[in-house]
Amino acid sequence: MPETSVKSAHAYRDRLAELVVYFVAFLVCAAFVWITGDLVRGGIAHLSWDFLVDSPRNAGRAGGIGSILVSTALILLIALMVALPLGWTAAALLAEYMPASGSFGYTVRHSLQVLAGVPSIIFGLFGNAFFSIYLGMGFSILSGGLTLACMLLPILVSTAEAGLHAVPDAYRQSAAALGMSRTATLVHLLLPAAAPALAAGLLLGIGRAMAETAALLFTSGYVDRMPGSLLDSGRTLAIHIFDLSMNVPGGDAPAHASALVLIIVLLLINMVAMRLTTGWQHRKITS
Numbered sequence: 001m002p003e004t005s006v007k008s009a010h011a012y013r014d015r016l017a018e019l020v021v022y023f024v025a026f027l028v029c030a031a032f033v034w035i036t037g038d039l040v041r042g043g044i045a046h047l048s049w050d051f052l053v054d055s056p057r058n059a060g061r062a063g064g065i066g067s068i069l070v071s072t073a074l075i076l077l078i079a080l081m082v083a084l085p086l087g088w089t090a091a092a093l094l095a096e097y098m099p100a101s102g103s104f105g106y107t108v109r110h111s112l113q114v115l116a117g118v119p120s121i122i123f124g125l126f127g128n129a130f131f132s133i134y135l136g137m138g139f140s141i142l143s144g145g146l147t148l149a150c151m152l153l154p155i156l157v158s159t160a161e162a163g164l165h166a167v168p169d170a171y172r173q174s175a176a177a178l179g180m181s182r183t184a185t186l187v188h189l190l191l192p193a194a195a196p197a198l199a200a201g202l203l204l205g206i207g208r209a210m211a212e213t214a215a216l217l218f219t220s221g222y223v224d225r226m227p228g229s230l231l232d233s234g235r236t237l238a239i240h241i242f243d244l245s246m247n248v249p250g251g252d253a254p255a256h257a258s259a260l261v262l263i264i265v266l267l268l269i270n271m272v273a274m275r276l277t278t279g280w281q282h283r284k285i286t287s
Contacts, residue, residue, distance in 0.1 A: 036263065043256030051257060056224045059248045060240065065258055067226040071141060071234030072210065074227065075220055078145025079152055079209050080202075086149075087156030088198065092186055094157070095164035116154035123151050124215035132219055142230040144220025148212060152205040159204065163197020164190055199273050206269055210262065213238045237262050 054064035098105035127147030137143040167190050175185035191198070221233030224240065241258045244251035
């Protein structure tokens with residue numbers, strides 16, 4: 001086959017692959033715009049400052065989502081405070097201190113893979129049996145947050161470990177040549193270099209935690225009043241949307257408005273987290 005024909009065939013395949021990529025990206029963006037547009041049409045008229053600060057009334061048909069937002073923030077904060085130190089520490093141990101061929105590291109990685117595939121309803125039953133009943137926390141924000149922390153561990157560990165493995169070995173060799181300890185190398189070089197992966201895992205974890213319903217139905221409960229402590233029951237935003245959509249006649253408008261708030265909050269968290277991660281990475285590497 002002539003060389004020009006081969007080049008033309010390669011160029012054609014490259015162009016076709018590029019068009020397929022653009023088409024898939026367009027479908028993803030179109031789906032997001034479609035979903036967001038539907039929520040805006042159904043909920044923008046119901047959205048106001050009073051809706052954000054008032055507590056629900058009349059089963060959510062009236063009032064707002066003030067107490068729901070507080071419960072959601074508290075549960076998410078507890079989950080992240082417990083899961084982040086455990087997850088990132090475990091990832092650092094697996095990536096830097098435990099050989100992949102070791103039996104203990106293999107067992108931990110395999111356990112995390114199995115844990116990642118466990119349905120959320122199973123986490124809910126476990127959290128209800130262990131945190132709510134055995135530890136006596138009952139249906140509470142603390143019980144729900146600890147259950148979510150168990151769910152987030154596989155995501156945080158796997159993404160952080162993958163990010164640390166992706167850091168070139170030249171970083172480690174250069175640090176060793178300069179006499180830096182493994183701990184100093186991890187803190188000052190490897191973690192900043194792996195910051196995008198850490199942020200990606202964090203954002204995935206926040207997204208899953210804020211969208212979770214099944215696990216929290218059995219742990220944090222269903223009550224929509226303002227929580228007085230971490231041992232009070234609290235309804236998250238996802239559960240509130242589910243209840244308005246499925247169990248409350250006439251709750252479609254507040255459900256759409258609540259879903260719109262959820263998407264806006266997730267977008268803001270993504271933007272802030274990526275901005276902070278980029279700044280932290282730049283300061284650490286250049287300092």
